[in-house]
Amino acid sequence: MRKKLLSFNSIVFFLFSFLILITACQREISNETGGGGTPTPGVGVDDNIMVTAGARGIVIDENNLPVQGATVTSGAYTTTTDRYGVFGFSNISLSKANGYIKVVKAGYFTGAKTFVTTAGRIHNVRIQLIPKTNTGSFDAATGGTVTLTSGGKLVMPASAVTDAGGTAYSGMVNVAMTWIDPTAPNLPEIVPGDLRGITTGGEERGLETYGMLGVELTTMGGQPLKVAAGKKAELTFPIPAALGAAAPAIIDLWHFDEAKGRWIQEGTATKNGSNYVAQVSHFSFWNCDAPFPLIDLCMTVVNATNNLPLVNVQVRIKRTNGSYGYGYTDSLGNLCGKVPKNEPLVLEIMGQCNNIVYSQNIGPFSANTSLGTISVTIPPTNQLVITGTVVNCSNANVTNGVAVIYTGGTYSYSVPVTNGTFTHTIIRCTNAALSFSVIGIDYATNQQSGVVGGTGTTGTVNVGTIQACGTSSLQFVEFLIDGSPVNYTQPPDNIVAADSSSTGTYSNKTNVYAFRQSGGVPPTTSYSGFNFSNNTAPATGLPLNSAFINAGSNQVAQQILTSNPTVDVTAFGPPLTGFIEGNFNIMMNFSGTPKNVICTFRVRRN
Numbered sequence: 001m002r003k004k005l006l007s008f009n010s011i012v013f014f015l016f017s018f019l020i021l022i023t024a025c026q027r028e029i030s031n032e033t034g035g036g037g038t039p040t041p042g043v044g045v046d047d048n049i050m051v052t053a054g055a056r057g058i059v060i061d062e063n064n065l066p067v068q069g070a071t072v073t074s075g076a077y078t079t080t081t082d083r084y085g086v087f088g089f090s091n092i093s094l095s096k097a098n099g100y101i102k103v104v105k106a107g108y109f110t111g112a113k114t115f116v117t118t119a120g121r122i123h124n125v126r127i128q129l130i131p132k133t134n135t136g137s138f139d140a141a142t143g144g145t146v147t148l149t150s151g152g153k154l155v156m157p158a159s160a161v162t163d164a165g166g167t168a169y170s171g172m173v174n175v176a177m178t179w180i181d182p183t184a185p186n187l188p189e190i191v192p193g194d195l196r197g198i199t200t201g202g203e204e205r206g207l208e209t210y211g212m213l214g215v216e217l218t219t220m221g222g223q224p225l226k227v228a229a230g231k232k233a234e235l236t237f238p239i240p241a242a243l244g245a246a247a248p249a250i251i252d253l254w255h256f257d258e259a260k261g262r263w264i265q266e267g268t269a270t271k272n273g274s275n276y277v278a279q280v281s282h283f284s285f286w287n288c289d290a291p292f293p294l295i296d297l298c299m300t301v302v303n304a305t306n307n308l309p310l311v312n313v314q315v316r317i318k319r320t321n322g323s324y325g326y327g328y329t330d331s332l333g334n335l336c337g338k339v340p341k342n343e344p345l346v347l348e349i350m351g352q353c354n355n356i357v358y359s360q361n362i363g364p365f366s367a368n369t370s371l372g373t374i375s376v377t378i379p380p381t382n383q384l385v386i387t388g389t390v391v392n393c394s395n396a397n398v399t400n401g402v403a404v405i406y407t408g409g410t411y412s413y414s415v416p417v418t419n420g421t422f423t424h425t426i427i428r429c430t431n432a433a434l435s436f437s438v439i440g441i442d443y444a445t446n447q448q449s450g451v452v453g454g455t456g457t458t459g460t461v462n463v464g465t466i467q468a469c470g471t472s473s474l475q476f477v478e479f480l481i482d483g484s485p486v487n488y489t490q491p492p493d494n495i496v497a498a499d500s501s502s503t504g505t506y507s508n509k510t511n512v513y514a515f516r517q518s519g520g521v522p523p524t525t526s527y528s529g530f531n532f533s534n535n536t537a538p539a540t541g542l543p544l545n546s547a548f549i550n551a552g553s554n555q556v557a558q559q560i561l562t563s564n565p566t567v568d569v570t571a572f573g574p575p576l577t578g579f580i581e582g583n584f585n586i587m588m589n590f591s592g593t594p595k596n597v598i599c600t601f602r603v604r605r606n
Helices: 002-008
Strands: 015-017 050-060 071-074 077-080 086-095 099-104 111-115 121-128 136-139 144-147 153-156 161-163 172-180 196-198 204-218 224-227 233-238 250-257 262-272 275-280 285-292 294-303 314-318 324-328 334-340 345-350 356-362 369-376 383-391 401-406 412-416 421-427 434-442 452-456 459-467 475-481 484-490 494-499 509-517 525-533 539-550 556-560 566-572 579-590 593-604
Touching: 050 071, 050 099, 050 111, 071 086, 077 086, 077 494, 077 509, 086 099, 086 121, 099 121, 111 121, 121 324, 144 172, 153 172, 204 233, 204 294, 233 285, 250 275, 262 285, 275 285, 294 314, 324 334, 345 369, 356 369, 383 401, 383 434, 383 452, 401 421, 412 421, 434 459, 452 459, 475 494, 484 494, 484 509, 494 593, 525 566, 539 579
Parallel strands: 015 324, 050 121, 196 262, 294 369, 383 459
Antiparallel strands: 015 334, 050 086, 071 077, 071 099, 099 111, 136 144, 136 172, 144 153, 153 233, 161 224, 172 204, 196 204, 204 224, 204 285, 233 275, 250 262, 250 285, 262 275, 294 334, 314 324, 314 345, 345 356, 383 421, 401 412, 401 434, 434 452, 475 484, 475 593, 494 509, 509 525, 525 539, 539 556, 539 566, 556 579, 566 579, 579 593
């Protein structure tokens, strides 16, 4: 049965998806050396070789719901997730061997995904955040034990905790701890990185995981703590029953380095009954893994019915023990990534509900391999094709634009418009009616359409002609600082408006973020933003809660000097197509100098 396949994924050898950039030609950074492809398995890896590419992804929580307002970084670049949990980067500098995306959200452990980067492509990722809650506590002076219901355990010796600066800490210590089940069906989405590790000899290997523990120590007030120099903590990793027989007596231990985005080999763990036990000198995510060699595998996936590429579909590569890795195809149906070397494998194409729509035995492969074109016959009852035409204000075909398709939940698609037309296939697992919305955007004129709704089950739904006209798609945040302008405009800048949830400390707030990213190596980012108590209609005198403004030349302000600052919101449009517009006038402290700040803004309401 299909669900059985999900119960054995003790390994993730992640395939990396590539979505071709729509708006610009790409080139590799000038310090690129050697030819195409990725580092040969068994040879030292250089993460400092950079290429220009992009990344797009979805961030979800433990309930598979989108996470809005999460901070997403890649190197010097920063953005935030929208109401659908979606984020995106384009034209940024990424490590060729190890592109790295990090996600931070209050109340969750840091999320991280890494991938082999191809120049000129946007890489598609999906990240599920793990809740970070207080698991237990102990007195630093006496040490203590904290145990999870899963059997994961932390044992701290006495007087073994310091603050972040290394000063001995006395008092109660809060412990946030989580165990990652290596047999969990969502393992590829929650695991930090992509389960490629760097050995003590500097070689890259795939990792077969037998379980992970993430641990963070804080004071009762939330300040970070760490293990004292010369001390070690004991970690116990439960071994799932399904993996017990195969688990070696001694296994390599690896920690996730958040700065590098890499699993780093460090020490070993010893099998004790149904657990692995290890001594560690610092905390992050720790992982019990058996390494294996890798090769590169590429393919193109098309729909046999019309020979069109299957876009953004999940492709799984499964080992004989049932473990698997996965990735998503790009706008041309392409997919490349690293898979186990010299092993028979199974290739599977998945629908939206983890249903298998195609399966093929492949391998073993002793060297980098291209499978060429894979033609997938999808039963008519499993596919819904959405197609249409996008024209500009003169009713001429749009040649530089996209159709944004929203299907609710965590699914949204940005489909390129080619000579005025777009086509997108959704592989389904149910005949229930699917409601969707489409917006046409013309990048040449910065105009957009209204929402065109549709409903379908199977077959083809043609939404007709969408005119990207009548509403400006332009977004801007403009500051006048003592008469000097600092302006952000999208495009080319990145502007996001994120509404906070209706509950919690930051409830009913609108956060506006504006980012400018340079093309240097390393790149630089100019970031400004503000937060105000939101409304659902135009209003005056809304409280301005915070502001951060980067005026360049090391002129940064985050202290508001004006008493009871407010924002006037002049427009509050509907979600997806509407915009929030407004202004404020305040005094701020720029490195000790008070300056007047006048801001006007127009941002899309997500």
